[in-house]
Amino acid sequence: MIDLQGYGPxxxxxxxVTVELAVLSLILAVILGLxxxxxxLSRNRLIHGIxxxxxxxxxxxxxxxxxxxxxxxxxxxxxxxxDQLYYAFDIDIFINVDAFVAxxxxxxxxxxxxxxxxFRGAFQxxxxxxxxAARAYGMSPxxxxxxxxxxxxxxxxxxxxxxxxxxxxxxxxxxxxxxxxDMVRVAAEATKATHEPFLFMIPVALIYLLIATxxxxxxxxxxxxYNTGFGESSEWNx
Amino acid sequence: xxQLNGWFTELLSGNxxxxxxxxxxxxxxxxxTVQLVFLSLLIGVILAVPLAIGRGSKxxxxxxxxxxxxxxxxxxxxxxxLYLVYYGVVFFDGIxxxxxxxxxxxxxxxxxxxxxxxxxAYTTEIFHGAIKNxxxxxxxAARAYGMSRxxxxxxxxxxxxxxxxxxxxxxxxxFMLHASAVASVVTIMDLTGxxxxxxxxxxxxFQAFIFVALIYLCLTFxxMFLFRRLEKRLLAHLRPxxx
Numbered sequence: 329m330i331d332l333q334g335y336g337p338x339x340x341x342x343x344x345v346t347v348e349l350a351v352l353s354l355i356l357a358v359i360l361g362l363x364x365x366x367x368x369l370s371r372n373r374l375i376h377g378i379x380x381x382x383x384x385x386x387x388x389x390x391x392x393x394x395x396x397x398x399x400x401x402x403x404x405x406x407x408x409x410x411d412q413l414y415y416a417f418d419i420d421i422f423i424n425v426d427a428f429v430a431x432x433x434x435x436x437x438x439x440x441x442x443x444x445x446x447f448r449g450a451f452q453x454x455x456x457x458x459x460x461a462a463r464a465y466g467m468s469p470x471x472x473x474x475x476x477x478x479x480x481x482x483x484x485x486x487x488x489x490x491x492x493x494x495x496x497x498x499x500x501x502x503x504x505x506x507x508x509x510d511m512v513r514v515a516a517e518a519t520k521a522t523h524e525p526f527l528f529m530i531p532v533a534l535i536y537l538l539i540a541t542x543x544x545x546x547x548x549x550x551x552x553x554y555n556t557g558f559g560e561s562s563e564w565n566x
Numbered sequence: 567x568x569q570l571n572g573w574f575t576e577l578l579s580g581n582x583x584x585x586x587x588x589x590x591x592x593x594x595x596x597x598x599t600v601q602l603v604f605l606s607l608l609i610g611v612i613l614a615v616p617l618a619i620g621r622g623s624k625x626x627x628x629x630x631x632x633x634x635x636x637x638x639x640x641x642x643x644x645x646x647x648l649y650l651v652y653y654g655v656v657f658f659d660g661i662x663x664x665x666x667x668x669x670x671x672x673x674x675x676x677x678x679x680x681x682x683x684x685x686x687a688y689t690t691e692i693f694h695g696a697i698k699n700x701x702x703x704x705x706x707a708a709r710a711y712g713m714s715r716x717x718x719x720x721x722x723x724x725x726x727x728x729x730x731x732x733x734x735x736x737x738x739x740x741f742m743l744h745a746s747a748v749a750s751v752v753t754i755m756d757l758t759g760x761x762x763x764x765x766x767x768x769x770x771x772f773q774a775f776i777f778v779a780l781i782y783l784c785l786t787f788x789x790m791f792l793f794r795r796l797e798k799r800l801l802a803h804l805r806p807x808x809x
Contacts, residue, residue, distance in 0.1 A: 388786040389779040390744035393758055397779065401771035494641075501643035505751055512645060525653035533642040533650075540641040 335518045335528065342511030343535050349431055349510065350500050350539075354493060356436025361443025368448050379444065386441035392502050398434045399427075399506045431503040439496050446488030450481045483554045490547040494540055501536075511535065583768050584777070595760030596781060602674070602756065603746050606681035607739060613686040618693030619719065632690065639687035645748050647684055652676040652752045673752045681749075685742050692738060696731035697723060729800050736793035740786055757781060 332339065367379030386394065403425045413419045454477055462472035504513035515528040522528075621632045639647065655676050661667055669675050700723050708718040750759035761778035765771050 385779075385783070388783040390747035390758065390782055392747040392750075393761065393775055393779050393782060396758070396762065396765070397771060397775035400765060401775065404771060498643040501645040502748070504645070505748070512643070512649075515646075516649060519649065519653050523653075525650055526657070529646055529650045529653075533638070533646050536643060536646070537638065537641045 332527070332531075333518070333522055333524075335514060338514045339511055339518075339528070339531065342509060342514040343532075345428070345508065346500050346510045346512075346535075347539070349428065349435070349503065349508070350493075350497050352432045353435035353439065353500070354496060356432060357439035357443045357492070357496065358489075360436060360440025361447050364440060364444025365447035365451055368444065369451060383441040383444050386438055387445075391435075391438055391499050392505065394438055395431075395434045395502055395506055398437070399425075399430050402430055427503075427506070427508045431500075431506070431508050435496060435499060435503075438499070439492055442492050442495075443489070446485050446492060447481070450483075450485035450488070451477070453484045454480045479554065483558065486547065486551050486554055490544075490551075493543060493547075497536065497539060497543070583764065583770050583773050588764050588767075591755070591760040591763060592757065592778070592781065595755055595757040595778075598674075598754060598759075599743075599746055599749075599756040600785075602678060602681065602749060602754075603739075603743050606678055606685055606746075607742055609678075609682045610685035610689050613682070614689035614693055615724070617686065617690040618697060621690055621694040622697055636687040636690050639684055640691065644680065644684050644745050645751065648677060648680040648748060648752060651680040651683075673749075673754045677749045677752060677754055681742065681746065684745070685738065688738050688741070689735065692731050692734045693727060695734075696727035699730060700726055732793065732797050732800060736789065736797075739789050739793070743785060743789065744782070 364379050364382060367375045368383070370376050370379070406423050406425060410421050410423060413421065458476055458480060459472060462476040467475065500510060501512045504510050504516060507513075511532050515532045518528045519525045617632050617635075620628045621636070623629050652673065655670050656662065661670060704722055704726060705718065708722040713721065746756060747758040749756045750762060753759075755763070757778050761774045765774035768774070
């Protein structure tokens with residue numbers, strides 16, 4: 329068995345941090361992505377402009393720079409805000425930015441922009457006739473969204489979401505640079521202490537590959553689920 | 567020039583952070599980033615063309631190792647690859663005594679190797695996809711002309727595949743520019759490294775990072791613009807008439 333020189337448990341803890349970070353940021357990114365897609369599809373020019381500005385800015389700047397800006401700047405920004413609150417309204421609060429929360433917010437914010445583009449394309453490829461039919465059945469807008477627009481949209485969005493998830497997973501490695509103890513940071517510290525890069529970096533790389541392979545399998549299942557009714561009909565036609 | 571210089575000094579005189587000194591840091595960072603990205607992309611493309619052809623080969627002993635290479639390099643973070651090369655290079659026996667050590671001592675070359683291997687993996691998959699999607703009629707026409715496989719590859723399949731790969735490759739170039747920011751982690755003074763230095767020295771995260779973000783934005787838009795122009799030129803025959 330490989331001797332991890334006592335770093336084994338810490339590596340596993342780090343792996344857990346990586347997974348938690350990735351899943352939580354994915355959830356945030358999906359929510360932000362749906363909001364951004366609706367903003368970009370909105371007829372209101374101001375809302376449309378805000379959505380476009382957000383996606384353009386985020387996609388034009390490296391993840392690491394945004395992460396550093398939000399992480400190092402975030403605390404100062406919040407301090408300035410609370411100072412203003414204190415001077416203006418005599419409210420004395422102190423908010424300490426937690427590295428993990430900052431990581432989730434930053435990655436969520438970055439991938440919200442990418443998800444927004446994915447969802448926008450997917451919403452546009454839902455046939456209007458389907459929504460008209462839903463309305464003709466007397467469905468409320470909410471019900472029509474839940475039962476018709478959303479499932480149909482997901483069919484088009486899934487490949488894009490899958491791609492974004494894979495990139496997001498790899499982006500979580502960057503949080504090790506701004507001081508969060510994920511598995512990359514544990515491996516980097518262990519490497520510096522023991523001078524054994526291969527011993528620690530290769531297992532970490534394998535864990536990333538494992539997660540990627542598992543999620544590929546998961547997305548294949550989901551794609552099958554959301555393609556229900558589409559694959560079958562073409563089978564009949566053949 | 568004199569006037570411009572005067573205007574510039576005046577602009578900077580009231581500013582504690584953006585002095586000529588820190589601006590030269592940013593400039594050096596820009597040069598390093600552009601060199602690193604350009605060189606790794608260039609070598610990456612040269613490696614990717616034969617790899618992409620091999621990736622589509624019928625022989626399994628050619629196809630499978632290439633697939634394994636792209637799978638591993640696309641499935642793991644660039645940061646890990648960078649650490650592996652950067653810390654791992656000393657483990658090659660005798661490299662510290664060889665003439666190459668002058669080169670490998672600096673962080674630039676390990677980073678260049680990691681970036682090149684990474685972008686070559688992505689580019690291989692992009693080219694492979696484009697080659698696979700070559701229209702059947704083009705291949706049939708080439709065969710009807712009695713072209714050998716080699717000639718067909720050189721004259722028909724590759725030129726048409728490169729054109730179709732152009733939009734995806736443009737994205738890869740931008741991706742590489744953004745990914746190169748991790749070079750700052752292994753002591754390279756690239757754009758992000760310069761920004762971090764300015765942040766740490768003046769404790770001014772907003773100025774330091776927003777300024778560098780704007781530089782990256784300009785670079786991204788220039789690359790996008792270049793690729794749009796290139797696509798327009800090279801894909802002109804695919805556009806509908808009158809458009």
